[in-house]
Amino acid sequence: QAEEELKAAWSQQAGQLREMRHREHLLRSDVQQAREQLESFKTRVMQVCSPSAAGSTGKSVTEQQVIEKVRQISDERQQSHEREKSLQKELSSRLAQEKKVSANIEVFENSLQKLQ
Secondary structure (H helix, E strand, C coil): CHHHHHHHHHHHHHHHHHHHHHHHHHHHHHHHHHHHHHHHHHHHHHHHHCHHHCCCCCCCCCHHHHHHHHHHHHHHHHHHHHHHHHHHHHHHHHHHHHHHHHHHHHHHHHHHHHHC
16 A cells, blocks of 8 residues: 555656646746747847848847937937927027017008008
8 A cells, every 4th residue: 555655646746747847848938939039129129220230230139239229219309309399499489579570560550551
């Protein structure tokens, strides 16, 4: 009976070990797939950001290159936004000035008509 119990326990342990190996294999496969997807993503980002920097050279794109390119794009976007705000402010100022000039011209025309 003890022998049967040992065989059953051994069989159970062997089954658990097989299951653990199978899980490890699946995890390794998932990790490899994730690495490939990350590399593909980094390359695509760099190709979109700077076509000459990636893909055509056949070299792997580093995470640092992607981060730097994203930072550069973010900085450029911020500068563009600030420039847009500045131009909007200037436009508003010129429109206000134009309204004043138009009002002055209207007053001048009215005065001129009265004089005639």
